[in-house]
Amino acid sequence: MADEEMVVTPWEVVGEIDYSKLMEQFGTQPLSEDLLNKFRKHSGELHIQLRRGIFFSHRDLDWLLERYDAGEKFILYTGRGPSGNVHLGHVIPWLFTKHLQDIFDARLYFQLTDDEKFLISQNLTLEDTLHLTYENALDVLASGFDPKKTFLISDVKNVQTLYRIAVEVAKTVTYSTAKAVFGFKESSNIGILFFPAIQAAPCFLESATSGRNVPCLIPAAIDQDPYWRIARDAAPKLGYYKPAQMHCKFLPGLGKGGKMSSSMPETCIFTIDPPKVAEKKIMNAFTGGRSTVEEQKKMGANPHICPIYHYERFLFEPDDAKLAEIENTCKSGGLLCGEHKATLAPKVIKFLKEYQERREKAKDVVSDCFIDSCDRKLQEALGLERF
Amino acid sequence: MADEEMVVTPWEVVGEIDYSKLMEQFGTQPLSEDLLNKFRKHSGELHIQLRRGIFFSHRDLDWLLERYDAGEKFILYTGRGPSGNVHLGHVIPWLFTKHLQDIFDARLYFQLTDDEKFLISQNLTLEDTLHLTYENALDVLASGFDPKKTFLISDVKNVQTLYRIAVEVAKTVTYSTAKAVFGFKESSNIGILFFPAIQAAPCFLESATSGRNVPCLIPAAIDQDPYWRIARDAAPKLGYYKPAQMHCKFLPGLGKGGKMSSSMPETCIFTIDPPKVAEKKIMNAFTGGRSTVEEQKKMGANPHICPIYHYERFLFEPDDAKLAEIENTCKSGGLLCGEHKATLAPKVIKFLKEYQERREKAKDVVSDCFIDSCDRKLQEALGLERF
Numbered sequence: 171m172a173d174e175e176m177v178v179t180p181w182e183v184v185g186e187i188d189y190s191k192l193m194e195q196f197g198t199q200p201l202s203e204d205l206l207n208k209f210r211k212h213s214g215e216l217h218i219q220l221r222r223g224i225f226f227s228h229r230d231l232d233w234l235l236e237r238y239d240a241g242e243k244f245i246l247y248t249g250r251g252p253s254g255n256v257h258l259g260h261v262i263p264w265l266f267t268k269h270l271q272d273i274f275d276a277r278l279y280f281q282l283t284d285d286e287k288f289l290i291s292q293n294l295t296l297e298d299t300l301h302l303t304y305e306n307a308l309d310v311l312a313s314g315f316d317p318k319k320t321f322l323i324s325d326v327k328n329v330q331t332l333y334r335i336a337v338e339v340a341k342t343v344t345y346s347t348a349k350a351v352f353g354f355k356e357s358s359n360i361g362i363l364f365f366p367a368i369q370a371a372p373c374f375l376e377s378a379t380s381g382r383n384v385p386c387l388i389p390a391a392i393d394q395d396p397y398w399r400i401a402r403d404a405a406p407k408l409g410y411y412k413p414a415q416m417h418c419k420f421l422p423g424l425g426k427g428g429k430m431s432s433s434m435p436e437t438c439i440f441t442i443d444p445p446k447v448a449e450k451k452i453m454n455a456f457t458g459g460r461s462t463v464e465e466q467k468k469m470g471a472n473p474h475i476c477p478i479y480h481y482e483r484f485l486f487e488p489d490d491a492k493l494a495e496i497e498n499t500c501k502s503g504g505l506l507c508g509e510h511k512a513t514l515a516p517k518v519i520k521f522l523k524e525y526q527e528r529r530e531k532a533k534d535v536v537s538d539c540f541i542d543s544c545d546r547k548l549q550e551a552l553g554l555e556r557f
Numbered sequence: 558m559a560d561e562e563m564v565v566t567p568w569e570v571v572g573e574i575d576y577s578k579l580m581e582q583f584g585t586q587p588l589s590e591d592l593l594n595k596f597r598k599h600s601g602e603l604h605i606q607l608r609r610g611i612f613f614s615h616r617d618l619d620w621l622l623e624r625y626d627a628g629e630k631f632i633l634y635t636g637r638g639p640s641g642n643v644h645l646g647h648v649i650p651w652l653f654t655k656h657l658q659d660i661f662d663a664r665l666y667f668q669l670t671d672d673e674k675f676l677i678s679q680n681l682t683l684e685d686t687l688h689l690t691y692e693n694a695l696d697v698l699a700s701g702f703d704p705k706k707t708f709l710i711s712d713v714k715n716v717q718t719l720y721r722i723a724v725e726v727a728k729t730v731t732y733s734t735a736k737a738v739f740g741f742k743e744s745s746n747i748g749i750l751f752f753p754a755i756q757a758a759p760c761f762l763e764s765a766t767s768g769r770n771v772p773c774l775i776p777a778a779i780d781q782d783p784y785w786r787i788a789r790d791a792a793p794k795l796g797y798y799k800p801a802q803m804h805c806k807f808l809p810g811l812g813k814g815g816k817m818s819s820s821m822p823e824t825c826i827f828t829i830d831p832p833k834v835a836e837k838k839i840m841n842a843f844t845g846g847r848s849t850v851e852e853q854k855k856m857g858a859n860p861h862i863c864p865i866y867h868y869e870r871f872l873f874e875p876d877d878a879k880l881a882e883i884e885n886t887c888k889s890g891g892l893l894c895g896e897h898k899a900t901l902a903p904k905v906i907k908f909l910k911e912y913q914e915r916r917e918k919a920k921d922v923v924s925d926c927f928i929d930s931c932d933r934k935l936q937e938a939l940g941l942e943r944f
Contacts, residue, residue: 285724296721297940304944326724327941330717330930334683337672337713340748345732348747360735361727364751537944543717543930553684554714557691557924 178393179353181290183429189226189392189419196395198227198417208235213273218488219266219418227392229402230414237385238274244385245376246270247413249281249323249369252302253291256309257438259421259430261525262484264313266418267389271315276387278320279372279541280310285325286369289361300326304536309441311532311539312525321541325368330543332371334552335378339404340367347403351396370401373413379551385411392417421484422477424455441529445519452478452515458500459507470503478510486517565780566740568677570816576613576779576806583782585614585804595622600660605875606653606805614779616789617801624772625661631772632763633657634800636668636710636756639689640678643696644825646808646817648912649871651700653805654776658702663774665707666759666928667697672712673756676748687713691923696828698919698926699912708928712755717930719758721939722765726791727754734790738783757788760800766938772798779804808871809864811842828916832906839865839902845887846894857890865897873904 176185178192193200201220205228210216212235219225234244248267250260271278284299291299303324311317325332343366348354354363376384388398395417402412420429423437430438437455439448458476460466473479479500487493499505542548549555563572565579580587588607592615597603599622606612621631635654637647658665671686678686690711698704712719730753735741741750763771775785782804789799807816810824817825824842826835845863847853860866866887874880886892929935936942 285720289724289728296725300940307944324944326721327944329720333672333716333720334713337676337748338683340751341676341746343747344744345741345747345750346743349743354732356733356736357731359728360730360732360750360754361724363732363747364727367747540944542943553687556929557694557711557714557927 183393193227198229217269225416225418227417234385234387234414244387246276246278247372247386247388248390250306251283251287252299252306253287254432255440256306257430257440262421263418268314281323281372283325286365307536308529308532312529317535317539320539322539323541328541328543331541335371335374336367338408339370342404342407366400369397373401374410377410383411386413388413389416422480424477426456441525449515452511457507467503470501473497473500570780580614585616604656612803612805614804621772621774621801631774633663633665634759634773634775635777637693638670638674639686639693640674641819642827643693644817644827649808650805655701668710668759670712673752694923695916695919699916704922704926707926709926710928715928715930718928722758722761723754725795726757729791729794753787756784760788761797764797770798773800775800776803809867811864813843828912836902840898844894854890857888860884860887
C-alpha cells in the first residue's frame, strides 16, 4: 500500500495517507498547541480525539472561538452519505461532534445525502438510499446527540428546506470551478454536478432562517474538505460567514492498511454487527506483529501499523497512561497480538451493546428529529410560505 | 435581420426564423393534414392556431391520440420562465393549451421556473423571480384554464414535488449530453446545468404519483424543444412514456422583425398594459406598408412582414374569410396601415380589458392552484412521507 499514490476525494480514499501533505494540499491549518489551549478553556480536559491528534486540522477555528467568546453562538453541521450500514469509522467524528454539542450547547444540523449516494452509485435506487437514511439516522442518534438540538436532513425528503439556499450557492459556482475542485468529467451526471450546492446549503440554513449571521463549525473527516471550499467561496457572495472546519483522520480497517471501508465488510465493524461477529472480525484482524511468537517476544511488534492498537487509541482506551503502556509493551514484545485482541474484543462488544440499545431507543424519536420541510415557521423564514 | 444567423435556444431567439429548417434541425414532424383530421374528431372545427399553422410541428401526437382513443387520458404540461411581465407572445400557446384542456378534459401542470430565471440572470434575485411567479401565475389563470384541473408549480416553493423525479432524470444525463443539447460552457453555473432535470420532472409527475404510466402532451414554443429531448431520452430509462409535444411559432414584436420580446418593451403588448398604452404601441408599430400613401395605393403592402396583420392572424381575427379579406385588401393597396391599426386597436383593447378582469379575479383562487408541496397524499405517492 505504501507505494500506492495517495488519493483523497469525497468519493475515494486510497493509498497511505500523509496528513501533513493533505493539509498543505488542501490549504488547512494544524490544530496548534496555542489553539488547543484556547479550546481547553471551554472543554476542560481535552477530548480524547484532540489529545491524540485524531482531529488534527482546521479552518477558522480560532475565529470561531473568538466569536463565541464575544457572545455569538455557532451551529454544528456534519453529515453522512447513506450508502450502506454505519461502521466505527463513521462514528468516530460523530462522538467528537457530540462532545462539541455538549460543551458549546450547539444546535446540530446533520445531513443525510441520499440524493448524492443515489446519483453516484450504479447499484443503489432512491428507495435504497432513503431506507439507508432512516437506518443511518438511528446510528446518528445512538451516538448520543441531544434530540432536542439535533436536526436531521434527508436531502430528498427535506429538499424544500435546502433548495432555495442551494440555488443561491449554485449561481456562484461555475462548472469550471466544480471540475477543478471535484474532478468532474464529461461523463459526470448533471445531478452530481449540482450536488455541491446541496451539501453547502446547511452551512447557511441557520443564518437564512434566523435573519442574522450565525457562525457554523463543521467537524468531519478531511475527505469532505472540497465541499467546504465551495461553501467558503460562496459565503461572502451571499453575505454569510464562511463555515469553519475541524478535520479528522480516518479510522483504519481491520485489514492491512487503508481506512475502514464498507466495501471490505470483513475488515469493518458495523454498529449493527452482532457481538459474536464483531469479536470474530477482531480475532481475524491484521496486526503489527511478527511471524512467530518467539520473534515477537524478542524483537517486539509495531503498534503504528496495527488496527488493534489504533482502535485503543481512537476510542477504546481513554486513559492515556494505559494507552502508553499498551504501546510500550507491544513494542517491547511483552504484549502478544492474540492477547491484545482478546482484551480489546470485550471493550468493543460492550461499546456495541450499549450503542445498539441506544439505536433501538432512537426509533421512538427519530421521526421528530428530521427537519420538517413542511414546517410553516421555517418556510416563512425562507420566504417559502404559500403565495 | 434577414442576414442575421438564426439562433433558437431556450434562452435566445435571434435572426429570421426558418421553421422548416428548425423542424429538420430539431428532428420534429410537421402537423400533417392526416394528423389534423384525426385531431378534428375531438375538436370539431380546428382551433384558429391549428388552421393557421401557428402550432405547426409535433412529436408523437399521433401516438398520443391513439392512446387517448384507446382510453388512456393524458396530462398537459407547459410553463413559463418568470423573468418579467407576461406579453401576448406568451399568451398565444396558453390559449391553445386551454383549448386542449377543454376538448380532452385534461389536467394541466404549469411550471414557473423561478429557479432557472434566477440562475441565468445577472440582475434578478430569487425574491424577484418568486414575485414574478406570483404575478405571472395570475396571467396563466386569466388565460381561462379550469382552476380545478390546473396545478401551478413554483420550482423554488414546490421543489419538494419535483426533486425526487429530477434526480432520477439527472442520473441519466451526462454533462457531455447537456453541453451538446444546450451549449453549456465552462463558465455555466452548476445550478443551470442541473436545471434541465427540474424542467423534465413535471412530464412524469402524474405517472410517479398515480402509480401508472400516464401520457403527457407539452404544447409550447419550439425554442423549449431541447428540454423535451432530455426528458424523452430519460423517459424509457425510468419506465415512463416519452412526453409528446406540439410546437408553436413566435408572435412577432411590434418592431421590424424578431419575436415579441420583453427586452424591447415598446414593441411588446403586456397583458397588464393600460389600454391607452397598448393602443399607442400599436399606432407606432412597424408595418409592411410603403413609404407613401400614394405608393401603397398603387403597389399594395406586404402583410407577411407586418405585425399588425400577424396579430389578426394569431388571435384577433378568428374569421378566416375576414382574415383573407384583410390580406387581400392589404396586398392590393385597399387597406392603409393607419386604417388597419385603427381597426386592430379596439380589438386588442377589448381583449386586454377582459383579460385584466379575469386576472384580477384570479387573485382569489391563485394560491389554491399551486401544487402544494406539503400535501400529504402527494408526498406519500412520491415516497416522501415522513420517516
